Amino acid sequence: xxxxxxxxxxxxxxxxxxxxxxxxxxxxxxxxxxxxxxxxxxxxxxxxxxxxxxxxxxxxxxxxxxxxxxxxxxxxxxxxxxxxxxxxxxxxxxxxxxxxxxxxxxxxxxxxxxxxxxxxxxxxxxxxxxxxxxxxxxxxxxxxxxxxxxxxxxxxxxxxxxxxxxxxxxxxxxxxxxxxxxxxxxxxxxxxxxxxxxxxxxxxxxxxxxxxxxxxxxxxxxxxxxxxxxxxxxxxxxxxxxxxxxxxxxxxxxxxxxxxxxxxxxxxxxxxxxxxxxxxxxxxxxxxxxxxxxxxxxxxxxxxxxxxxxxxxxxxxxxxxxxxxxxxxxxxxxxxxxxxxxxxxxxxxxxxxxxxxxxxxxxxxxxxxxxxxxxxxxxxxxxxxxxxxxxxxxxxxxxxxxxxxxxxxxxxxxxxxxxxxxxxxxxxxxxxxxxxxxxxxxxxxxxxxxxxxxxxxxxxxxxxxxxxxxxxxxxxxxxxxxxxxxxxxxxxxxxxxxxxxxxx
Amino acid sequence: xxxxxxxxxxxxxxxxxxxxxxxxxxxxxxxxxxxxxxxxxxxxxxxxxxxxxxxxxxxxxxxxxxxxxxxxxxxxxxxxxxxxxxxxxxxxxxxxxxxxxxxxxxxxxxxxxxxxxxxxxxxxxxxxxxxxxxxxxxxxxxxxxxxxxxxxxxxxxxxxxxxxxxxxxxxxxxxxxxxxxxxxxxxxxxxxxxxxxxxxxxxxxxxxxxxxxxxxxxxxxxxxxxxxxxxxxxxxxxxxxxxxxxxxxxxxxxxxxxxxxxxxxxxxxxxxxxxxxxxxxxxxxxxxxxxxxxxxxxxxxxxxxxxxxxxx
Numbered sequence: 001x002x003x004x005x006x007x008x009x010x011x012x013x014x015x016x017x018x019x020x021x022x023x024x025x026x027x028x029x030x031x032x033x034x035x036x037x038x039x040x041x042x043x044x045x046x047x048x049x050x051x052x053x054x055x056x057x058x059x060x061x062x063x064x065x066x067x068x069x070x071x072x073x074x075x076x077x078x079x080x081x082x083x084x085x086x087x088x089x090x091x092x093x094x095x096x097x098x099x100x101x102x103x104x105x106x107x108x109x110x111x112x113x114x115x116x117x118x119x120x121x122x123x124x125x126x127x128x129x130x131x132x133x134x135x136x137x138x139x140x141x142x143x144x145x146x147x148x149x150x151x152x153x154x155x156x157x158x159x160x161x162x163x164x165x166x167x168x169x170x171x172x173x174x175x176x177x178x179x180x181x182x183x184x185x186x187x188x189x190x191x192x193x194x195x196x197x198x199x200x201x202x203x204x205x206x207x208x209x210x211x212x213x214x215x216x217x218x219x220x221x222x223x224x225x226x227x228x229x230x231x232x233x234x235x236x237x238x239x240x241x242x243x244x245x246x247x248x249x250x251x252x253x254x255x256x257x258x259x260x261x262x263x264x265x266x267x268x269x270x271x272x273x274x275x276x277x278x279x280x281x282x283x284x285x286x287x288x289x290x291x292x293x294x295x296x297x298x299x300x301x302x303x304x305x306x307x308x309x310x311x312x313x314x315x316x317x318x319x320x321x322x323x324x325x326x327x328x329x330x331x332x333x334x335x336x337x338x339x340x341x342x343x344x345x346x347x348x349x350x351x352x353x354x355x356x357x358x359x360x361x362x363x364x365x366x367x368x369x370x371x372x373x374x375x376x377x378x379x380x381x382x383x384x385x386x387x388x389x390x391x392x393x394x395x396x397x398x399x400x401x402x403x404x405x406x407x408x409x410x411x412x413x414x415x416x417x418x419x420x421x422x423x424x425x426x427x428x429x430x431x432x433x434x435x436x437x438x439x440x441x442x443x444x445x446x447x448x449x450x451x452x453x454x455x456x457x458x459x460x461x462x463x464x465x466x467x468x469x470x471x472x473x474x475x476x477x478x479x480x481x482x483x484x485x486x487x488x489x490x491x492x493x494x495x496x497x498x499x500x501x502x503x504x
Numbered sequence: 505x506x507x508x509x510x511x512x513x514x515x516x517x518x519x520x521x522x523x524x525x526x527x528x529x530x531x532x533x534x535x536x537x538x539x540x541x542x543x544x545x546x547x548x549x550x551x552x553x554x555x556x557x558x559x560x561x562x563x564x565x566x567x568x569x570x571x572x573x574x575x576x577x578x579x580x581x582x583x584x585x586x587x588x589x590x591x592x593x594x595x596x597x598x599x600x601x602x603x604x605x606x607x608x609x610x611x612x613x614x615x616x617x618x619x620x621x622x623x624x625x626x627x628x629x630x631x632x633x634x635x636x637x638x639x640x641x642x643x644x645x646x647x648x649x650x651x652x653x654x655x656x657x658x659x660x661x662x663x664x665x666x667x668x669x670x671x672x673x674x675x676x677x678x679x680x681x682x683x684x685x686x687x688x689x690x691x692x693x694x695x696x697x698x699x700x701x702x703x704x705x706x707x708x709x710x711x712x713x714x715x716x717x718x719x720x721x722x723x724x725x726x727x728x729x730x731x732x733x734x735x736x737x738x739x740x741x742x743x744x745x746x747x748x749x750x751x752x753x754x755x756x757x758x759x760x761x762x763x764x765x766x767x768x769x770x771x772x773x774x775x776x777x778x779x780x781x782x783x784x785x786x787x788x789x790x791x792x793x794x795x796x797x798x799x800x801x802x803x804x805x806x807x808x809x810x811x812x813x814x815x816x
Contacts, residue, residue: 022742024735024771030547030763035539140537299732300527335739343768352539449522469524 026342035352037139041130043216046077049085049239050222052092053232059084064241066216069136069358070349070393078215081238086207086247089236093178093205094253096233101205102175110161113200115228117154120147123224127217131189132349134216136358136394137312139350149474150193153492156476157197160497164202167494173501175203176279180254182245183218184261185211185360186315186416191260192218194491196235197476202500204256207236209248211261213361215239246272254278256500260317263414263440263485281489281499283317283481285414286442288463289435290320290471293428294328296447300469302336305420308445308471310344310356310398314418315364317486318443320471322411323422324431330424334402341398342385356418359394368396368417375401375410380421406437414440428453432460441483445471464490513658520699520736523691523729532724535764545760546798550587552759553580553791555777556784557615557748559593561716567601570594574605576811577612581792583799589788590777591615591645596638603642615645615680619670622684622715624649628666635673645678646670647783649715650697652687660700668704680710680748683730686720691729698733702745708778712748716783721751727762731769744773750783756794759787 046063048055063077081089101109120127124147131142164173179199183191188210199206210218222237238244242265249257249269256279259269263284273280290308292301308320325333349357359365376382380401389395396418404411404421411421425431435444444463446454454468464482467473474480479490489499540548558577560569570592577589591613594602602614616638620626626634635646648670654662671679681701685694701711711730713722727749734745747766753759759782766774774780789809797803806812 022738022744024739025773026768027772029772029775030551030767031544032538032540033542033544035541144537295522297522297524297527300524300531303527303531339735352537470526470530 024339032345032353034348036348036350037125037129037132037143037352039125039129041133042126042220043076043130043133047079047215047219047239049079049081049089050219050235050237051085051089052095052236053226053230055222058082064212066134066213067361068133069213069360070133070390072392072394075133076216078212078219078239081240081244081247083243083247086238086244086251089207089238090178090180090251090253092233093207093236096231097175097178097205100231101234102177102203104203105162106164106201106203107162109200109203110158112228112230113154113158113161113197116225116230117151117158119224119228120151120154120221124148124151127189127220129350130220131217132357135185135188135214136349136360138354138357139352140354141312146187146190149476150190153190153193153197153476157201157497161201164497164501167497167501168503171503173202173498174504176500176502177255178205178207178253179256179258179500180248180251181206181208181258182248182261183208183210185214186312186317188214189217189221192221195258195260198491198497199500200234202497204500205234207238207248207251207254209238209240209245212239212241249273256280258489258499259283266487279499281481281491282487283489283491284442284485284487286317286319286440286482286486287322287412287414287438288318288320288440288443288445289322289324289438289461290445291431291435291447291457292323292325292329292333293431293446293448293450293453294326295449296329297449297469298329298333298336301447302333302340304445304447304469304471305333305337306340306344309420310418311472313356313359313396315360315416316472318465318472319416320443320445321415321420323420324425324434325422326431327424327426330422334400334422337400338383341383341400344385344387344398346387346395346397347390356398359396359417362394364416365394365396368415368419371410371413371415371417372399372419375404375408375419375421378408378410380404380408380410406434412438428456432457436460436462439485442481442486443467512660516660516696516699517692520695520733523695525691528691528725528728532728532765535724535761535768538761538764540760540764542798546795548760548763549756549791549795549798550585551775552756552763552782553788553795554587554590555781556589556788556791557591557593557750557781558589558788559716559750559783559785561593561595561617561621565595565598567598570598570601571605572811574602574612576788578606578610580788581795581809583795586792586795588612590781593617593647593783595621596634596641596643599638599641599643613644614642615647616643617647617715618643619648621647621649622717624651625653628669632669632673635670639673639675639677643677645680646674647680647682647712649682649684650701652684655688655693655697655700660696663697664700664704667701671704671706671709678709679705680712681705682712682715682750684715684718685713685726686718691725694726694729695733698730699737702733702737702743705743705745707743708746710746710748710781712750712783714751716751722749722753722762722783724761724765728765728769731766731774735770744779746779746781747774748781748783753782753784754786754790756787756790759791
């Protein structure tokens with residue numbers, strides 16, 4: 001029965017009128033059985049502070065619980081350090097710097113750093129399981145990304161340690177002394193490696209504080225540092241909450257502080273350090289644009305979009321949380337994206353087939369839920385797949401908002417969760433304008449078949465990293481850092497090393 | 505024809521869009537990290553067994569060799585739980601012996617590689633005559649090769665017309681169109697050739713990677729490019745096209761990885777032997793060996809499986 005509406009369709013006559021649009025069925029005809037990683041994480045019931053090469057109890061005697069976000073069970077007790085403990089850590093670092101590490105030749109330091117890298121590789125599975133239990137990220141990510149990349153950072157910087165005469169051509173470099181570092185919960189071990197490796201290679205000693213929800217792998221690494229024979233006091237790890245972090249950042253001995261975390265906290269730290277002579281590097285938030293042009297390889301772009309926003313549950317400062325797609329292909333990209341998301345597996349992070357694990361903490365889950373509710377209220381169209389979530393633990397479905405405009409809050413604020421906002425653009429200039437219309441500037445993605453357009457975009461986008469036809473690619477040799485309120489200073493590569501030295 | 509060829513070339517490629525090599529390789533690498541255990545592994549192995557086109561394509565094939573292949577196809581193993589394979593795949597001259605061995609009332613279909621396989625370098629009328637002869641000898645399915653020379657010189661219309669002609673010559677027999685991916689070389693070309701073929705195929709006709717006679721055969725990468733083309737074509741037209749990777753798939757582990765790609769790209773409706781096949785010979789015994797391993801917990805020696813080429 002031909003109808004007028006049928007004539008509108010450009011589809012061939014093979015499909016009769018009235019039949020529904022063809023759809024793909026991603027059902028349970030062939031369900032994957034559970035495949036949990038069974039390696040032992042070798043956790044201790046209680047972790048003390050790591051000061052002067054030894055584990056010491058906190059002076060307050062207080063401990064707090066570290067929770068597994070996948071099932072809300074307690075993993076271990078973590079020591080809560082106060083200002084006196086932080087001071088003890090700085091004194092130990094100062095002593096180690098003056099007596100041992102600051103005087104040691106780069107070649108000797110390299111031996112220790114290589115040893116750390118190798119030991120981490122040896123115990124990769126154990127660390128991967130611990131990382132997943134502590135932070136909720138899928139085991140395939142901690143196994144294939146976090147742990148190997150952490151080892152790679154130690155290897156890379158070990159290689160630099162005896163070649164520091166060449167890191168700043170024409171100049172000599174010297175260590176800064178003792179540095180204070182505070183790291184976030186999204187990549188606990190990897191951020192630890194990003195911070196420790198360049199500082200150690202340059203000859204600095206360290207006081208570092210991991211995030212309160214993810215301290216375990218840092219303290220496991222402390223055990224590994226003991227095994228590596230690293231001289232006492234070179235690395236000191238203090239655990240606790242915001243006040244501990246503030247003590248680490250504000251201590252008089254710290255010649256430099258490095259912070260990775262939220263822009264909000266970054267600003268507080270910078271205010272409190274104004275007027276001091278401390279060097280600073282800040283790696284803060286982001287709201288990256290992932291830009292898809294109409295000549296892009298669409299399926300691979302969709303893969304890059306998924307990788308950009310759902311990697312590590314979207315707890316990534318450089319996540320491609322704003323998808324800018326050219327209007328001509330917006331419908332196609334969105335349709336393909338939805339089909340792709342339907343096969344993502346959300347659930348037990350320790351299962352080897354899990355694509356999206358648990359949200360890091362109850363607080364973060366609440367933040368995500370709050371901002372998603374704002375998105376709905378502001379009128380954006382929400383899509384979530386119908387996947388089942390575990391009964392216990394902190395989980396959130398991968399979420400895509402379409403019909404988002406630049407003035408929506410979900411297009412401006414960092415959500416730090418598996419939530420993508422889709423915006424459209426018409427021309428190249430408009431794409432650049434929209435991509436740069438943010439307080440952040442950490443990263444961006446460009447998807448196009450045109451090489452010249454990639455080069456143009458990479459110069460016009462105000463972002464520390466611009467990925468072309470890929471996303472979330474990291475390498476120890478490549479500097480990483482932000483523009484604008486995403487921070488300053490670089491980590492990785494020669495540029496990262498230069499942020500841990502003084503030129504003499 | 506030659507003067508319009510470049511325009512046709514651009515038009516097709518613009519319509520179907522480019523494929524990024526690095527992106528495809530990254531996508532398929534994720535399939536290889538899937539961990540398939542226990543009952544889901546057993547299901548996958550049996551499914552793969554039911555999808556095998558058990559193949560012998562040698563100059564030295566004889567009626568006896570084909571007969572024993574047919575027997576293996578009918579009863580891959582004495583375990584009644586193990587399904588028969590989907591089809592046997594033989595040269596046209598061997599079709600009548602295969603029909604004699606299998607009989608008329610058989611679950612195993614007979615596929616034959618007609619059209620001057622593997623080069624396709626024969627006049628069209630010769631190729632069509634070969635197809636008709638194979639069908640009249642009892643072939644249920646015809647595996648044809650496309651005219652790669654015409655494709656690479658940009659004569660897309662000719663390539664497509666030849667496929668349409670073979671389809672007509674097939675009558676009710678199912679058609680499988682071999683793209684010979686190693687000679688097309690790029691993923692862009694593989695995607696383009698897939699669309700050229702699909703546009704003249706009937707529902708559940710196949711596109712197939714390769715002849716198995718060149719250096720590079722089925723890989724997860726070219727399988728992915730082709731099943732994505734099938735998916736796009738299906739969602740646009742409603743016509744479901746089937747897929748057959750052939751050559752180079754020798755282990756059960758590889759077969760499971762291909763099936764994971766199907767499950768996560770095309771979905772449940774392609775997880776059957778009407779819509780997906782493996783062109784293989786040694787794959788079958790490895791599937792059987794893994795099935796026995798799943799059931800008994802121990803590996804059996806290769807010589808416990810009939811027709812096994814390897815031994816100690």
